[in-house]
Amino acid sequence: MPSKTADSAEETSAGPLTLAELQAKNFDSFRGIGEKRAADLHALDVDNVLDLLMYYPRRWVDRTAECRVRDLAPNVSALVVVDVLSVDKRTTRNRKSMVTVRVGDATGKFTLTFFNQPWRSRQLYAGLTISVWGKPDTFRGVLQMTNPIVDLIGDRTGRIVPIYPQSGDNGVKTWEMAKWVESALSKCSPRGVVDPVPEDVRHKYGLAPRFEAMKSIHLPSSMDEMEGARRRLAFDECLRVQTYLVREKKRIELSARGIAHSTRGVFVDQFIENLAFPLTSAQHRVIAEVAADMSRTVPMNRLLQGDVGSGKTVVAVATLLTAVEGGYQGALMAPTEVLAEQHFAGVTRLLDGLVVSDPENLFGDRPVRVELLTNRVTGEQRRRVVAGLADGSIDIAIGTHALIQKGIEFKSLGAVVVDEQHRFGVEQRARLREMSEIRPDTLVMTATPIPRTAALTIFGDLDVSVLDEMPPGRTPIVTHSVAGRAETGAMWAAVRAAVGRGDQVYVVCPLIEESEKLEAASAEATFAELRDGELSGLRIGLMHGRMKSVEKDAVMESFRHADLDVLVATTVIEVGVDVPNATQMVILDADLFGIAQLHQLRGRVGRGEKASECWLVTRLSDDELIAEMKPRIEALVASTDGFELAEVDLQLRGEGTIMDKRQSGGSDDLKLASLRTDRDLIEAARDVAIDLVGDDVTLSAHPEIRDEVRLFIEDRGREDFVVRN
Ligand code: ADP
Numbered sequence: 001m002p003s004k005t006a007d008s009a010e011e012t013s014a015g016p017l018t019l020a021e022l023q024a025k026n027f028d029s030f031r032g033i034g035e036k037r038a039a040d041l042h043a044l045d046v047d048n049v050l051d052l053l054m055y056y057p058r059r060w061v062d063r064t065a066e067c068r069v070r071d072l073a074p075n076v077s078a079l080v081v082v083d084v085l086s087v088d089k090r091t092t093r094n095r096k097s098m099v100t101v102r103v104g105d106a107t108g109k110f111t112l113t114f115f116n117q118p119w120r121s122r123q124l125y126a127g128l129t130i131s132v133w134g135k136p137d138t139f140r141g142v143l144q145m146t147n148p149i150v151d152l153i154g155d156r157t158g159r160i161v162p163i164y165p166q167s168g169d170n171g172v173k174t175w176e177m178a179k180w181v182e183s184a185l186s187k188c189s190p191r192g193v194v195d196p197v198p199e200d201v202r203h204k205y206g207l208a209p210r211f212e213a214m215k216s217i218h219l220p221s222s223m224d225e226m227e228g229a230r231r232r233l234a235f236d237e238c239l240r241v242q243t244y245l246v247r248e249k250k251r252i253e254l255s256a257r258g259i260a261h262s263t264r265g266v267f268v269d270q271f272i273e274n275l276a277f278p279l280t281s282a283q284h285r286v287i288a289e290v291a292a293d294m295s296r297t298v299p300m301n302r303l304l305q306g307d308v309g310s311g312k313t314v315v316a317v318a319t320l321l322t323a324v325e326g327g328y329q330g331a332l333m334a335p336t337e338v339l340a341e342q343h344f345a346g347v348t349r350l351l352d353g354l355v356v357s358d359p360e361n362l363f364g365d366r367p368v369r370v371e372l373l374t375n376r377v378t379g380e381q382r383r384r385v386v387a388g389l390a391d392g393s394i395d396i397a398i399g400t401h402a403l404i405q406k407g408i409e410f411k412s413l414g415a416v417v418v419d420e421q422h423r424f425g426v427e428q429r430a431r432l433r434e435m436s437e438i439r440p441d442t443l444v445m446t447a448t449p450i451p452r453t454a455a456l457t458i459f460g461d462l463d464v465s466v467l468d469e470m471p472p473g474r475t476p477i478v479t480h481s482v483a484g485r486a487e488t489g490a491m492w493a494a495v496r497a498a499v500g501r502g503d504q505v506y507v508v509c510p511l512i513e514e515s516e517k518l519e520a521a522s523a524e525a526t527f528a529e530l531r532d533g534e535l536s537g538l539r540i541g542l543m544h545g546r547m548k549s550v551e552k553d554a555v556m557e558s559f560r561h562a563d564l565d566v567l568v569a570t571t572v573i574e575v576g577v578d579v580p581n582a583t584q585m586v587i588l589d590a591d592l593f594g595i596a597q598l599h600q601l602r603g604r605v606g607r608g609e610k611a612s613e614c615w616l617v618t619r620l621s622d623d624e625l626i627a628e629m630k631p632r633i634e635a636l637v638a639s640t641d642g643f644e645l646a647e648v649d650l651q652l653r654g655e656g657t658i659m660d661k662r663q664s665g666g667s668d669d670l671k672l673a674s675l676r677t678d679r680d681l682i683e684a685a686r687d688v689a690i691d692l693v694g695d696d697v698t699l700s701a702h703p704e705i706r707d708e709v710r711l712f713i714e715d716r717g718r719e720d721f722v723v724r725n
């Protein structure tokens, strides 16, 4: 019988433990955790029983698949659990470190050899029990394993042994951790742990009860049981994040005051009829989604995802015009001055000939007034624009964040479209919200495709529309992988031929992380090399991040006007630059770039009617690089669909590629759940959260979930990490 301390007697009288109660429990009652051990645990961010129970194993050693040393065979991978007999460290003739470890069980002995892992001689010592996973070979007739996977399992005996993340030399040993976790679980047993997920939901999604799962993730009796436990606990993580997001979304819907725009006018229809092309059905669908949002009093909060060239601008303009039709103003914000100017030119063209009714005008209508406002608009023109925004005579303003600077007032801002949200800071978005008491409808556009599950997690408080169809009549970009001298030579010949036909060329220089200076130097070197070599005789320009912006603009202008055949540039050309006559994109050292970036760069060509080509030049000489890069280059050669590529990227490299650390919510919100492999859980959690929240943002019917969202997200100040906008 377990010894009954005063506090466990009191505990059994209460209901199941809440996570908050577990968090409030320190290690005072734990045997073996004194001041020193508590400090070691603190270094691992484990400060209470909840942290301990959520300190999940990094791996599990499945001893049901274990074999004995006697049964090891050359070239057959195997797991053995053995004792360390002796450890020897040497340096080989070619100056590699080599640690040889003699190990054995009751049936036999063999040798482990570690190259370039000198720390093994400190980690392993005689008397230690370890599990070893590897493929044996024979060296001079003796069985050995080279660089196997080793886990220190101490005296753990279960069928499945959890291996906890280790840190540092004097850190906590995995079997110590296992022992404490086990004792924490047994201390919790009398009361059990609250399960916030209703029984019917658990049943529907096949989720284990929570306390079972908490036990099984640490002490599973089979790998299946472990996976079931992981899924259940991962679901809880997703449910907390989704409940938070869904509730925030609801809160805004219930409280913020927006404008119920009339969407029955003819203005937008007229604009669409005036276009030189019919809309794609994706554009029709998204424009309708936006219109439905705008007609409600709840402010629109929508994200529009559409690959480069999918025709987002038309959607943006339809959004702005919906506001203008009802006498409100619209604003389109771009992340850079160049892009704002480009949008200004494009939108002015699209609106050519469109008139807006004006009761104050004798003839009843006037042209739609569109103006540009960036920091480059100065003097008298600036004064006119600022005045026009304030008196309402400007219908549509296009600009950078200059549009929302202090001192700029709109008479009646009704809709805001933000292009390329990731360059727009939190501050700017906040300022946008503060600008008027009534919130304008907001459409955020991004050309970076994000897989749906990731979007649900990162942008879960926004509604999402997707332009998943390219306008017809584009000649798809043909992408080549180029390696070696011969292929490179052929590429430059093809590029020269394209220039001969009157086309233009981008050459993107190698990426140098962390140093704009080195990158500029390398761009200059590439420029000189090409000018004197492969591309001699052509008109070549250079653009890099160390140039002044007037210089960059001048180069860009001459390229735009076809006064240059070739633009050698660093990634400064990545976003939004639009020169339809450019048909050739050469990316040097393409292996240094990620899929998303290569896709964005490639999107600079293929913007006109002419057939375009993209050349991904790799220096793959090194085997490791080949293994890592080949699938990326192959994916780009095979597909021009940004969403498909985003999925591939997610599969190949994990969440880090889509989200920076902040966006991924650090490691805390999603410890077990993976955007990559747990899509079904994320979708399920979304549905469950919508159900649980309903119209009650206080979550009064689900206090357990409410408390856990508070504990994990609100109290930890993590709102910013999961919420955009
Ligand atoms: P995005 O901003 O999504 O990259 P744009 O809005 O700049 O794309 O559109 C890219 C090009 O496609 C523009 O030249 C635009 O005029 C043209 N375009 C947009 N919609 C259509 C359509 N439905 N049919 C044909 N061309 C279109």
Ligand code: MG
Pocket: 312, 313
């Ligand atoms: Mg665009």
